[in-house]
Each structure stands twice: as C-alpha cells, then as structure tokens.
Amino acid sequence: MAGSGKLHLRLDSDPLLIVQDLVVQYKVNRKSFVSAVAGISFDVLRGETLAIVGESGCGKSTLGKAILQLPRPQGGTVVLDGVDITALEGNDLRDVRPKVQMIFQDAISSLDPRLQVKNIIDEPLKVWKKGTAAERSIKVDNLLNSVGLDPVVVRDRRPYEFSGGQCQRISIARAIALDPVLLVCDEPVSALDVSIQAQILNLLQDMKEEFGLTLIFISHDLAVVKAVSTRVLVMYLGKICEMATPDDLYAHPAHHYSRALIAAVPIPNPEVGVDKIRVTGEPPSPVDPPTGCRFRTRCESASERCATEEPQLQEVGLGHFVACHHPVTN
Amino acid sequence: MNQLLKLADFSVSFATPRGNLHAVRGVDLVVAKGESIGIVGESGSGKTVLSRATMGLMPSTATCTGLVEFNGVPLSNLSRAEVRNYWGTGMAMIFQDPLTSLNPVRRIGSQLMEGLIVRLGMPKKQAQARAVELLERVRIPDPYAAMKKYPGELSGGMRQRIVIAIAIACTPELLFADEPTTALDVTVQAQVLELLAELRQEINMTMILVTHDLGVVAGQTDRVVVMYAGEIVETAATKDLFANMKMPYTEALMKSIPRLDQSSGQRLRVITGRLPDPTSPEPGCSFAPRCEYATDKCRAEKPPLVTTQTGHQYRCFFPIGGSL
Ligand SMILES: Nc1ncnc2c1ncn2[C@@H]1O[C@H](COP(=O)(O)OP(=O)(O)OP(=O)(O)O)[C@@H](O)[C@H]1O
Numbered sequence: 001m002a003g004s005g006k007l008h009l010r011l012d013s014d015p016l017l018i019v020q021d022l023v024v025q026y027k028v029n030r031k032s033f034v035s036a037v038a039g040i041s042f043d044v045l046r047g048e049t050l051a052i053v054g055e056s057g058c059g060k061s062t063l064g065k066a067i068l069q070l071p072r073p074q075g076g077t078v079v080l081d082g083v084d085i086t087a088l089e090g091n092d093l094r095d096v097r098p099k100v101q102m103i104f105q106d107a108i109s110s111l112d113p114r115l116q117v118k119n120i121i122d123e124p125l126k127v128w129k130k131g132t133a134a135e136r137s138i139k140v141d142n143l144l145n146s147v148g149l150d151p152v153v154v155r156d157r158r159p160y161e162f163s164g165g166q167c168q169r170i171s172i173a174r175a176i177a178l179d180p181v182l183l184v185c186d187e188p189v190s191a192l193d194v195s196i197q198a199q200i201l202n203l204l205q206d207m208k209e210e211f212g213l214t215l216i217f218i219s220h221d222l223a224v225v226k227a228v229s230t231r232v233l234v235m236y237l238g239k240i241c242e243m244a245t246p247d248d249l250y251a252h253p254a255h256h257y258s259r260a261l262i263a264a265v266p267i268p269n270p271e272v273g274v275d276k277i278r279v280t281g282e283p284p285s286p287v288d289p290p291t292g293c294r295f296r297t298r299c300e301s302a303s304e305r306c307a308t309e310e311p312q313l314q315e316v317g318l319g320h321f322v323a324c325h326h327p328v329t330n
Numbered sequence: 331m332n333q334l335l336k337l338a339d340f341s342v343s344f345a346t347p348r349g350n351l352h353a354v355r356g357v358d359l360v361v362a363k364g365e366s367i368g369i370v371g372e373s374g375s376g377k378t379v380l381s382r383a384t385m386g387l388m389p390s391t392a393t394c395t396g397l398v399e400f401n402g403v404p405l406s407n408l409s410r411a412e413v414r415n416y417w418g419t420g421m422a423m424i425f426q427d428p429l430t431s432l433n434p435v436r437r438i439g440s441q442l443m444e445g446l447i448v449r450l451g452m453p454k455k456q457a458q459a460r461a462v463e464l465l466e467r468v469r470i471p472d473p474y475a476a477m478k479k480y481p482g483e484l485s486g487g488m489r490q491r492i493v494i495a496i497a498i499a500c501t502p503e504l505l506f507a508d509e510p511t512t513a514l515d516v517t518v519q520a521q522v523l524e525l526l527a528e529l530r531q532e533i534n535m536t537m538i539l540v541t542h543d544l545g546v547v548a549g550q551t552d553r554v555v556v557m558y559a560g561e562i563v564e565t566a567a568t569k570d571l572f573a574n575m576k577m578p579y580t581e582a583l584m585k586s587i588p589r590l591d592q593s594s595g596q597r598l599r600v601i602t603g604r605l606p607d608p609t610s611p612e613p614g615c616s617f618a619p620r621c622e623y624a625t626d627k628c629r630a631e632k633p634p635l636v637t638t639q640t641g642h643q644y645r646c647f648f649p650i651g652g653s654l
Pocket residue numbers: 026027034036054055056057058059060061062063220286
C-alpha cells in the first residue's frame with residue numbers, strides 16, 4: 001500500500017515503540033469506510049516525549065487508541081518493547097496491556113462517578129492482582145502523594161467533588177498504578193484552565209522522570225507541545241506531514257501545512273505583526289481524501305505532481321523529515 | 331473620547347445555598363466607541379458574569395448594583411423588557427461553545443432571520459436575502475445550502491461563523507465575544523479573528539473580547555482588563571501592559587502560559603493555590619494568599635486602584651517595577 005515512507009525510523013536505536021503502516025478504519029455506512037489513520041509509521045525512543053499535532057479530526061486520538069489496540073487496527077504492526085502486540089491474542093494481549101496506559105482530555109467523565117478515589121486507583125491493581133489489600137492501600141496512598149494530592153483528604157471522596165485539574169491528577173495516578181512503560185496522553189490539558197495547565201504539564205514531566213516513562217502527547221496546542229515534547233509528529237488527514245524536534249520544526253517548518261499551522265498561532269507580543277500565511281478553508285472529508293498529497297486542496301504550492309503522486313518522507317535536516325514534493329526552504 | 335459603555339461601581343452577586351456569591355465586585359470601566367478591549371483572568375474570575383450582566387442576561391438569583399450606561403442611557407434603571415430592546419442592534423454576544431448557543435433543532439436560516447424580522451422588522455423576503463449576504467460575509471461556502479442545514483451538520487469552525495453571523499446580523503454597536511475561539515483549531519481561529527477584525531473596521535464595531543489566549547489579546551485588542559476574584563486588578567493599553575505589567579497576578583498569569591516564542595523543554599511557572607472562595611471575600615488584597623510579594627499590609631488592607639499618567643491602572647501596594 002502507498003505509505004508515506006519509513007526513512008525516519010530509527011530501528012538501530014532499539015525504540016520502545018515501533019509503529020509501521022498503521023491503518024485504522026471506521027465504517028461510514030454499509031459500503032464505505034473512512035481511513036482515520038491511513039498508513040502511518042513512526043517510532044518512539046525510551047524516555048522521549050513524542051507530540052502528535054494536527055487539526056481536529058485528523059486522526060490523533062484514533063492513532064493513540066490504536067497503539068493500545070482499542071480498537072485493533074485494520075492494518076500494520078505495533079511493536080512494543082520488541083513484541084508485536086498486533087499479533088497477540090487473548091491472554092498474551094491481556095498481559096501486555098498494563099504496559100501502555102492512556103489519559104484523556106475529559107478527566108471527569110473518564111472516572112467512574114460512583115467510586116471513591118481510593119477505589120478508582122485501586123481498581124487496576126485489584127484486577128491485575130498486584131498485592132494484598134493492605135499493600136495496595138499503601139500503593140494507592142503513594143500514588144496520590146506522587147500526583148500532589150493528600151491521601152487523607154481525597155481518598156474517600158468521589159470524582160464530582162473535584163475540579164478538572166484534580167480529576168486529571170487522579171487519572172494520572174490511576175494510569176501509572178500498573179507501572180506502564182508508555183503513557184499516551186490525549187489532550188490532557190485542553191479542558192483545563194490556564195493556571196492549572198502548567199501544574200499538570202509539570203506533573204507529567206515529574207512522573208516521567210520518577211517512573212521512567214515514555215510519553216506520547218496528543219495536542220492541538222502548539223505552544224504546549226513546544227514546552228513538553230522532545231519530538232513532534234505533524235498529522236494531516238490520517239497521514240504524517242513532518243517529524244522533527246520542536247525547536248527545529250517551529251524555526252524551520254518544511255511542510256506547507258506545518259508552516260501554516262505554526263503561523264496561525266498568535267504571538268503574545270503586541271509589537272509583532274500578525275503573520276499572513278494562512279490556510280484557508282477546513283480539511284476535506286476523510287471519506288474521500290484528495291489523491292496524491294492530501295494537503296494539496298489547501299496548499300498554495302501544489303503542482304500537478306502533488307495531485308498524482310503521494311509524497312514520501314525525506315530527510316531535510318538531521319532528524320528532520322518531511323513528506324512534500326516541494327518542501328519549504330528557509 | 332466618544333464613550334459607548336460605562337460601568338461604575340458595578341457588582342453582581344448570586345444567592346446560593348452557601349451564602350451570597352460575589353462574582354463581580356465594584357467594577358469601573360469606560361469603553362470608547364470603536365475600541366477593542368480584552369478581558370483576561372483565570373476561570374471563575376468573573377469575566378462571563380461581567381459580560382452577561384452588562385447585557386442584562388442574568389438569572390433571577392442574581393443581584394446587580396451600580397451603574398451600566400450605554401450610549402448615555404443608564405440601562406441599570408430600565409426594566410428587563412426595555413433592556414432587551416438593546417439586544418441585537420445595541421449589544422450582541424458570541425459565546426464560547428457554538429453548539430450550545432445555536433438551537434440544534436432549527437435550521438440555520440431561520441435562526442439567522444429571526445433577529446432581522448423581530449428586531450429590525452424586515453419582511454421575510456428581505457431577511458432571507460440579508461441572511462444569505464451575512465453567510466457570505468462570514469465565508470460560509472454555498473450559503474443557500476447552509477440556510478437549510480441544522481447546526482449539527484456543520485463543523486465547529488462553521489458553527490462559530492454562523493454564531494458570528496447571527497451576532498452581527500443587526501450590526502450591533504458593541505459585541506461581547508466570550509472566548510469565541512477557544513474551542514477551535516488555530517487555523518480556524520485565525521480565520522475567525524481575521525473576520526472579527528474586518529467587521530470592526532467596516533461597521534466601527536466596539537468589541538469586548540474575553541479570552542485566556544495572550545496571543546489573541548496581543549493581536550486583537552487596544553486595551554486589556556485583567557480580572558481577579560471579580561475585580562479589575564489591572565488595566566492598560568495592550569502595548570503598555572505587555573511591556574510594563576504592574577500586578578504580580580498579571581505577571582504570574584502571563585508566565586504560566588506556554589509560549590511559542592520560548593525555547594522548548596523549559597519548566598513552566600505555576601500560580602500555586604486557587605481563587606479565593608467567592609462567598610467569603612478576603613479582607614485585604616484578594617491575591618494575597620497566592621502572591622509571592624504579599625506582606626501583612628496586603629493581608630489586612632485592600633489596595634486602592636492606582637491610576638498613572640498614561641491611564642495604566644492597578645490595584646497593588648507593591649507593583650512590579652515600583653509605583654510611578
Ligand atoms: N467511532 C467512530 N466512528 C466513525 N468515525 C470516527 C469515529 N471516531 C473518529 N472517527 C472519524 O475519524 C477521524 C479521526 O478522528 P479522531 O477522533 O482520531 O481525530 P482527532 O485528531 O483526535 O480530532 P480532535 O482534535 O477533534 O480530537 C475523523 O474524521 C472522525 O470523524
């Protein structure tokens with residue numbers, strides 16, 4: 001199948017996660033499918049924070065969930081710590097599940113409102129039979145302390161008694177309870193107030209260091225991504241456009257879409273004029289994506305070749321990859 | 331200065347089971363015709379209540395005191411029904427969530443035409459033509475088709491543009507935009523902001539923009555109002571504020587927000603603690619419990635609003651960079 005290339009994979013560096021040719025389809029009606037993730041390959045090294053950015057509907061959440069095999073992807077492989085989890089079934093798959101955990105944007109509704117906080121965090125420990133009740137209770141308290149909540153105060157309360165930021169702390173405690181190696185964070189701070197955002201972002205950083213985690217950080221906020229990530233993957237309509245370190249990407253975006261996306265972020269400095277590079281319109285429907293380069297319907301530099309030939313990832317700088325026939329030159 | 335809106339000692343409180351909740355406290359604000367004002371502050375600081383109360387959009391549990399004067403008319407003396415006459419043509423509002431401010435079971439066209447027919451008394455045919463014009467104005471592709479659609483059939487960005495079209499339908503003099511782009515992608519946000527800026531130019535519309543995005547504030551406003559615990563704690567011309575902020579709260583808020591023009595991998599500054607309980611306001615400076623510069627004086631006494639020669643106002647005993 002027409003992928004977007006794999007030149008950017010660092011297979012000799014023993015990545016924690018290797019995703020190749022991943023395809024996730026949703027049924028639209030009896031006859032047609034939409035490929036929300038349309039042949040994506042990437043890897044994540046141990047200790048990295050890989051950010052996935054792109055407009056609403058481009059497939060970020062779908063990609064994140066497919067790594068956890070929720071639901072199982074229609075094509076491609078996901079290799080975690082040397083094990084191809086797309087090939088696992090039944091108990092074998094169940095056994096690797098604790099290694100990858102996910103947290104969501106809407107923390108409050110992702111927690112069971114009927115349960116007390118201690119039971120919310122204890123639940124995965126209990127299901128996976130991690131220790132006696134007494135041992136688990138100590139672990140729950142330790143986890144609450146780690147995420148900055150006072151166990152004495154919060155143990156017996158229920159999610160609706162907490163603010164969005166506190167609920168996100170609880171869901172982080174729950175996610176790290178089983179000592180995962182990889183944490184997929186889907187817009188973890190998008191629903192939070194600005195003053196709380198920074199606290200949760202710092203907490204994720206602390207958790208990463210304390211528990212040796214590797215992070216996949218899904219976000220549409222490019223400034224947040226710059227602050228937290230070590231590598232950024234830009235997605236458009238189910239495909240990869242560009243991959244680079246945040247400093248590289250923001251200073252020298254090579255894909256026309258990344259460039260427009262970055263230019264659209266308003267700069268908090270009234271002395272700086274508003275940038276005029278604009279993407280007009282909205283992404284086309286993924287049900288019937290454009291041929292060739294999927295961005296061509298909104299790209300000012302599109303040529304005939306862009307309509308017929310899908311661009312493959314090429315290296316334009318050290319560790320900087322772009323899928324474009326006519327990359328932006330700086 | 332050609333004054334459009336004036337608030338004087340304006341307060342709003344709500345009767346709640348836990349006592350009186352003071353959402354807006356003693357706000358003084360004068361807005362000139364054509365001005366664009368940004369209101370910033372963390373969630374719960376009273377931004378939305380201030381905007382809605384100015385428009386007379388408050389539930390019966392709310393008590394508003396003080397003066398609201400619009401075009402020289404003291405609205406605070408008018409009845410609810412009389413204030414309503416100002417909606418649409420005088421003042422209009424765009425809310426944060428475009429889904430909840432549109433009626434999901436009515437077609438776009440009928441929602442757009444309502445104001446034109448009810449407020450401006452346009453005949454239906456004319457209202458229809460004007461509605462199509464408005465949709466073109468906010469760059470909805472194929473406006474005739476869009477008129478027949480329901481809100482759920484449009485994307486978030488399109489819906490927010492419809493909401494803007496409805497808000498500007500009767501060419502309001504003053505537009506309140508309460509986080510109009512928070513739910514949108516940056517690309518769509520840029521389009522919506524550009525559209526609002528154009529409209530301001532064209533019909534000399536005055537705008538009060540509530541947002542937590544400092545980039546949006548920097549690019550779209552002439553003056554910034556910083557709210558904390560229901561009060562205005564700092565206000566200044568936008569350039570002046572960014573160059574020379576006086577309130578420790580403003581500084582802390584600005585520093586806690588990740589910026590694209592900072593290098594990656596830096597630990598973010600946080601404002602510890604949270605807003606004071608609005609049912610029992612602090613005796614001294616409301617920011618004192620969270621302020622790194624707070625002294626006993628701050629905790630005991632309320633700092634007065636200081637106005638500098640440039641019109642920069644702040645409410646702090648120990649302003650950053652010293653008092654002027
Ligand atoms: N359960 C589903 N059934 C059918 N289509 C779906 C389903 N979930 C997602 N899609 C479609 O798949 C595409 C990708 O959706 P996804 O939720 O992954 O996007 P996203 O990048 O996470 O967007 P956002 O930024 O809005 O969260 C979209 O076109 C969406 O409409």
